[in-house]
Amino acid sequence: MFSWCTDPDTLEGLAWLSCYLTTGKHMAFYRSFGTVMVLLLVTAPVALAFGFAGAMAARSHFAPLSWLGKGYTAVVRGVPDIAFFLFFVIALDQGIEYLRHRIKCPDWSEPIRQGNDFVVCPAAKMPLSTAPQWVHETYGFALAVITFAIVFGAFAANVLYGGMRAVPRAQMETAEAYGMSRRQAFWRILVPQMWVYALPGLGNLWMILIKATPLLFLLGVEDIVYWARELGGSKTSAFTYPHPDWRLYYFLALLAFYLLLTRVSEILLDRLMARLTHGQATSGGKSTDKGLAI
Template sequence: MFEYCADPKILEGFQWWSCYLTTVKHMNFYTSFLVVFALLAATVPIILVFGFAGAIARRSRFAPLRWLGWIYTSMVRGVPDIIFFLFVPIAMDQGIEYLRHQVKCSDWAEPIRQGNDFVVCAAAKMPLSISPNWVHETYGFFLAALAFAIVFGAFAANTIHGALGAVPHAQLETAAAYGMSRRQVFRRIQLPQMWVYALPGLSNLWMILIKATPLLFLLGVEDIVYWARELGGTKTSRFAYPHPDWRLGYFLVLMVFYLGLAWVSEVFFERMMKRLTQARGMSEATQ
């Protein structure tokens, strides 16, 4: 980074630190904080879509769809999220490769599962083995984000389902009495009113989502936990910047980052709740 960093061995004090903290690996560490925000930005819209789909399915008049919605929203209560995070990416990966294999290599005679191996033809590999590294990484990130969206979508569906039910019935009946169709009542009355009831649950969900982001590391994404372990580990004198085991320090930095994120979110949601309840003339006691 700086010119005097050319020979790290002779550096001391402030200069050593300024060089140490600006190495290429540290720059990767700093940008990996963006991975956390990228995951949040990528998953939140999908979570809301899944949440709405699940909630609407649960309220459907068509029984099988209702059961499907119920299964989707109940499964996250019975099974730890970490199991979904491990299962969904690999299951999706194999599922996609299986389908591509069926389409592209229909003349392939051997079975796909050979003992402990999962073998598809080269053309069916996803992504193709000749693709550059960033494609592989992006694909992995995409699958991880999908796993997050499926799990948290189910939580959101629970909340939205409850919130839709919490809208006062008299209002819906009044709207029906005015001659609105079922669809109109839903769009014009129920949906806009629902938000204030859903907000406490959704803000809680956001907090849980933030705290689940370090699990990305377990899915093989190079996130902040990965870099903290990488950089913090003991560096012998063969390295340019030798130091003992500093992982504790790096994890403390991550801890402060997450505490800050939690604190900012808490303040934000408090303000938003105040606004929503004021605008509607509701006291907070009714929440």
């Protein structure tokens, strides 16, 4: 990186540190912070869409669809999210390969589950074994995004369902009185108004999503936790930059990163909420209350 980094053995102090912190692996470490941000920015809208679909299903008058929507939220909330992450990554992968197998190799006669193996024809492998490395990484990342979206979609569905129910009933009755159909009333009256009620819950969900991102590590993505363990582990003199076990410092850096991220989100969400509830007769308006003297 820097001109003085050609011979690390002769370096000391800050010069050593500046070279150490700009090695290729450290650059990959810094890029993995970008991975986390990309995951957050991609997952949030996808999970919101899943949640919206779930909430609509739960509101449906068609009973099986309503059960599906309610069951989806109930099961995901009753079970640890990490179990879902571990489950969906394999299940989605096998499901996709199974479908491709049925389409691409219709005359394959051997069973797919052979004892402890899951065998599909080579053409159905996903991604193909000949695919370049970046395809494998992108595929793994995409699976992670879908898994996050499924789990957080269920939470979002719950929040949005609550938001929809919080819209005053009179609003919908007025819409009906004006002769709107159910569909029109839903899209023109309910959906625009529900966001104010859903926002505190959605903001909460965003914080939870931020704090769930290190679970990427368990899904096999080379994320910040992976690199912190990799770079922090003690390096013998066989390495260019030998150092003792520094994992503690790397994890402290991750802690600081997450604290910053949640703090900034919190401030922005508070501002948004203050703007939306400004002048409204909700509990948000009572902020001048100094609280109890205890």
